[in-house]
Amino acid sequence: MERFKNSIFALVGFVLLSLSGKGQLQSGRDLDFFIRQGLSTSPVLHDLRNQQRSNQLDSLRWRAGYQPQLTASSAGVYAPVIKGYGYDQAITNGQSLEALLNLNYTLVGKDRINQQITQTKIHSDSLTYAANWSVLDLKKNITDQYLNAYASQEQMTFNAEVYELLKKEEQLLKKLTRTNTYKQTEYLTFLVSFQQQQLAWKQAEIQFKNDYGILNYLCGIRDTALTELKAPNLSAALPVAGEFFITRFKLDSLKNENDKKGVVLNYRPKANIYVNGGYNSSFLLQPYKNFGTSAGFTLSIPLYDGHQKAIQLHQLRIQQETGLAYKEFFVRQHQQQVELLLQQIRENKALYPQINAQIHFAKSLMEVDSRLLTTGDLRIADYIIAINNYLAAKNLLRQTDINGFKLINQFNYWNR
Numbered sequence: 001m002e003r004f005k006n007s008i009f010a011l012v013g014f015v016l017l018s019l020s021g022k023g024q025l026q027s028g029r030d031l032d033f034f035i036r037q038g039l040s041t042s043p044v045l046h047d048l049r050n051q052q053r054s055n056q057l058d059s060l061r062w063r064a065g066y067q068p069q070l071t072a073s074s075a076g077v078y079a080p081v082i083k084g085y086g087y088d089q090a091i092t093n094g095q096s097l098e099a100l101l102n103l104n105y106t107l108v109g110k111d112r113i114n115q116q117i118t119q120t121k122i123h124s125d126s127l128t129y130a131a132n133w134s135v136l137d138l139k140k141n142i143t144d145q146y147l148n149a150y151a152s153q154e155q156m157t158f159n160a161e162v163y164e165l166l167k168k169e170e171q172l173l174k175k176l177t178r179t180n181t182y183k184q185t186e187y188l189t190f191l192v193s194f195q196q197q198q199l200a201w202k203q204a205e206i207q208f209k210n211d212y213g214i215l216n217y218l219c220g221i222r223d224t225a226l227t228e229l230k231a232p233n234l235s236a237a238l239p240v241a242g243e244f245f246i247t248r249f250k251l252d253s254l255k256n257e258n259d260k261k262g263v264v265l266n267y268r269p270k271a272n273i274y275v276n277g278g279y280n281s282s283f284l285l286q287p288y289k290n291f292g293t294s295a296g297f298t299l300s301i302p303l304y305d306g307h308q309k310a311i312q313l314h315q316l317r318i319q320q321e322t323g324l325a326y327k328e329f330f331v332r333q334h335q336q337q338v339e340l341l342l343q344q345i346r347e348n349k350a351l352y353p354q355i356n357a358q359i360h361f362a363k364s365l366m367e368v369d370s371r372l373l374t375t376g377d378l379r380i381a382d383y384i385i386a387i388n389n390y391l392a393a394k395n396l397l398r399q400t401d402i403n404g405f406k407l408i409n410q411f412n413y414w415n416r
Contacts, residue, residue: 028228031146034219038142039135041220048131055127059120066108074099093282100278107271115265118258126251132244140413143234144406145215150229151402152208158394159201162387166194169383172374181376193384234408236345237415242334244416249327256320263312270300334414341411348404355397362390 039045079092170190177187209226216223274296281290366386372378 028230030230031143031232034146034215034221035139035142037221038138038219042134042138044134045131045138048127048134052124052127052131055120055124059117062116062120066106066113068103068105071102071104072100073102093284096280096282098278098280100276100280102274102276104272104274107273109265109268111261112265115258115261118254119262122251122255122258126255129247129251133248136244136413136416140409142215142218143232143409145211145218146229147232147402147405147409149208149211149215150232151398152204152211153229154398155395156201156204156208158398159197159204162391163197163201166197166387169370169373170194173380176374176376182380186380190380190384193387232405234405234412236342236408237412239338239342240415242331242338242414242416245330245334245414246327249323249330252323253320256316256323260313260316263309263316267302267305267309269302271297273297337414338411341407341414345404345407345411348400348407351400352397355393355400359390359393359397362386362393366390 074097076095076097077092078095079087079089081087081089081094173182173187173190176182177184212226212229213224275293276295277293279291281287366383366389369378369383369386373380373383
């Protein structure tokens with residue numbers, strides 16, 4: 001029997017030694033830190049910013065295209081006639097040379113310029129909207145992962161605290177077992193729970209490292225060191241009309257109307273004027289006098305295209321009807337989503353009084369059982385049940401906290 005006791009105490013000593021080296025966390029970081037890092041390293045946001053810059057250059061490019069265009073051109077030809085064989089010189093003139101400066105100008109109406117300006121502005125607004133939406137999505141995803149990591153951290157910390165509690169009780173129970181106040185079987189029962197708590201602590205630590213690593217990955221942070229995560233400070237914003245998500249439908253509608261104007265303008269008459277000057281000679285008669293200039297114009301008037309204009313306008317009207325149907329559906333779904341999240345937030349808050357009361361009773365019972373344990377008036381199994389009840393209540397509180405934060409995060413995302 002004495003040898004059996006010594007084996008048990010040696011096993012407990014090994015367990016305590018293995019748990020003595022807790023992982024230390026560095027100074028804390030908050031949610032804002034990770035959001036700033038994520039926004040600064042996001043390639044999507046960098047891409048959208050570059051697209052915005054490119055769109056500004058496109059605007060300058062098409063404006064430059066409406067300015068007079070000056071080009072230089074030169075062409076020469078030599079068609080010899082040998083022993084009567086060769087091209088007809090009435091056609092080729094035998095040889096020719098031209099070197100000209102050409103000035104071309106497309107006559108563009110004010111309506112076409114305004115249509116192009118509107119098109120550029122709509123595209124710019126669309127890129128700005130896409131960037132804002134990407135920021136919103138990234139913040140939501142980072143916040144969700146931060147909450148996952150924070151929940152894992154809290155679970156790890158709580159399991160460590162419970163382990164410390166059981167460690168103290170183990171020391172007491174060891175003494176009581178040596179004095180035969182408790183049986184060896186009861187001590188073994190406690191030891192099993194003690195080892196289970198050790199495993200739960202280690203599993204929570206592994207989960208925290210994994211969730212923290214995913215958070216760093218999402219934010220573009222290359223760092224393997226663990227830092228303490230501060231408690232998130234999230235609160236539900238006041239309900240708004242949800243205009244942010246409706247903006248995309250407004251932009252689509254504006255683009256559709258502007259495209260209709262573009263189709264109509266494409267069927268208006270088009271005119272160009274040109275002026276050129278330089279040298280153009282066949283070298284047949286006084287080539288030194290063949291310097292000159294010329295001017296002219298071109299005019300294009302659409303008369304019939306097989307009703308392509310009507311077909312294009314009809315296609316745009318179909319697109320507009322489709323966009324309107326999507327908008328109406330989204331408005332209904334969005335309102336339901338916001339109302340459902342508000343209801344879930346209220347129901348989640350309503351759980352706290354009952355959970356806190358359960359924690360209070362479970363903790364009181366565990367403290368009473370702990371005092372009875374010192375006198376040997378309590379079965380170890382009953383004490384383990386009390387500890388498990390306290391663990392379950394605290395875990396429920398922690399899960400309710402995290403669920404509440406996640407619901408608020410979703411509500412703040414959709415409430416725009």
